[in-house]
Amino acid sequence: MEYKIIFAGPVGAGKSTAISTISDVEVVSTESRASDDVSLRKETTTVAMDYGRLALGNGQAIHLYGTPGQERFSFMWEVLTIGGLGLVLLIDNAADDPLADMEFYLGAFAKFIRENAVAVGVTRMDLQTQPNLKQYNDKLMQLGIRAPVFEVDARRRDDISALLQALLVMLDPSIKR
Amino acid sequence: MPDPAEKLTVDFFSPADCLVDIFSRALSYSQNIHVKAAGLGSLTFSGSSRRFLADTQDLADFLRQPPQRVQVSVLSSKTDLLAENPAARDAEELLWQAAFYGSNGRLLQGCHWSDVVQLKRWPNLTRLPTTSNAFRILAIFYQHPTSVYLASRLLKIPAAEVYQVYSAAHAAGLTRAVNREISEPQLKPHRQRALLSSLLERLSIR
Numbered sequence: 001m002e003y004k005i006i007f008a009g010p011v012g013a014g015k016s017t018a019i020s021t022i023s024d025v026e027v028v029s030t031e032s033r034a035s036d037d038v039s040l041r042k043e044t045t046t047v048a049m050d051y052g053r054l055a056l057g058n059g060q061a062i063h064l065y066g067t068p069g070q071e072r073f074s075f076m077w078e079v080l081t082i083g084g085l086g087l088v089l090l091i092d093n094a095a096d097d098p099l100a101d102m103e104f105y106l107g108a109f110a111k112f113i114r115e116n117a118v119a120v121g122v123t124r125m126d127l128q129t130q131p132n133l134k135q136y137n138d139k140l141m142q143l144g145i146r147a148p149v150f151e152v153d154a155r156r157r158d159d160i161s162a163l164l165q166a167l168l169v170m171l172d173p174s175i176k177r
Numbered sequence: 178m179p180d181p182a183e184k185l186t187v188d189f190f191s192p193a194d195c196l197v198d199i200f201s202r203a204l205s206y207s208q209n210i211h212v213k214a215a216g217l218g219s220l221t222f223s224g225s226s227r228r229f230l231a232d233t234q235d236l237a238d239f240l241r242q243p244p245q246r247v248q249v250s251v252l253s254s255k256t257d258l259l260a261e262n263p264a265a266r267d268a269e270e271l272l273w274q275a276a277f278y279g280s281n282g283r284l285l286q287g288c289h290w291s292d293v294v295q296l297k298r299w300p301n302l303t304r305l306p307t308t309s310n311a312f313r314i315l316a317i318f319y320q321h322p323t324s325v326y327l328a329s330r331l332l333k334i335p336a337a338e339v340y341q342v343y344s345a346a347h348a349a350g351l352t353r354a355v356n357r358e359i360s361e362p363q364l365k366p367h368r369q370r371a372l373l374s375s376l377l378e379r380l381s382i383r
Contacts, residue, residue: 003372056375085369129263137298146319148299159303161380162312166302168377169316172367174332176313177378 004063009090011069014154023052094128117170121152195279209252228265276348282337285344295322321362
């Protein structure tokens with residue numbers, strides 16, 4: 001049985017970076033030179049998925065999958081979630097409408113979230129302070145979703161680790177380390 | 178239900194014994210203040226925009242100072258220099274930290290071990306000091322509102338640690354006391370509990 005955690009979110013939110021920050025192995029990435037409006041934001045973008053791995057020391061491992069951010073690859077999202085333990089949703093606060101982005105991705109993964117859990121990480125808050133975390137929480141409440149929301153820098157292991165820890169305790173608060 | 182015969186030792190601390198009171202008052206009155214601690218730097222707090230900016234080498238050390246060791250001056254309420262300052266942080270982060278360091282395993286006055294606590298929303302834990310079990314404590318209050326006492330017992334966490342996290346969350350305005358009888362929440366174990374525990378352990382290693 002393969003156990004996995006899914007990283008989702010729009011283009012440029014930091015999914016590939018987050019996975020490489022926390023993974024034990026070099027991330028397998030399917031990056032391709034961006035050709036559409038994505039090229040205005042970054043040179044390359046994930047077109048199939050990113051893959052990383054966290055070894056647990058008892059022979060088991062958690063597989064980390066990053067979904068492609070572009071909507072035209074949305075047909076892959078549901079397939080990638082099969083067997084997933086939970087979802088990490090990364091949102092770029094410097095995007096045009098990050099709250100709408102969050103709503104879109106929560107909707108796209110609604111069934112998976114209902115059956116599992118989601119933790120939201122907001123990136124690039126140092127560049128753009130609004131919306132703030134309270135506004136994200138208000139939006140979640142409006143959507144009827146209960147989830148932790150943290151400010152994250154996808155390059156910082158502690159930040160991604162905190163998101164994952166919150167995701168795990170949302171799945172089962174009584175787990176012990 | 179808690180066993181009434183079981184005695185809980187609870188030490189309390191007053192918000193007036195640490196810097197929580199100073200910041201809470203400024204927030205209540207939408208006051209802008211400047212707080213200075215000799216040799217430790219200073220901090221500007223805006224009650225109107227609910228933000229703060231610290232100019233300290235060690236914010237934790239600054240926030241551990243008793244109120245008599247700091248100088249507070251009130252700033253003009255006409256201009257709020259922090260409202261648009263991208264380096265300023267949210268006031269609730271400061272209140273969390275002030276209570277967290279002030280607690281030292283004690284419970285904030287006004288809170289009680291039998292309070293049925295609901296966490297309204299999660300604190301920004303990537304930018305805040307926590308205890309080793311803070312995530313678990315907050316998750317149970319978020320998903321299964323229960324008493325401080327039962328949270329400690331169910332999660333097998335020392336009461337002092339629950340007091341510290343609850344005090345910080347309460348001071349930051351993130352909790353509400355639910356007006357109902359204490360009941361033990363039924364925590365449904367996850368189908369992969371052992372795996373989740375291993376992963377939690379793995380993530381805790383820096």
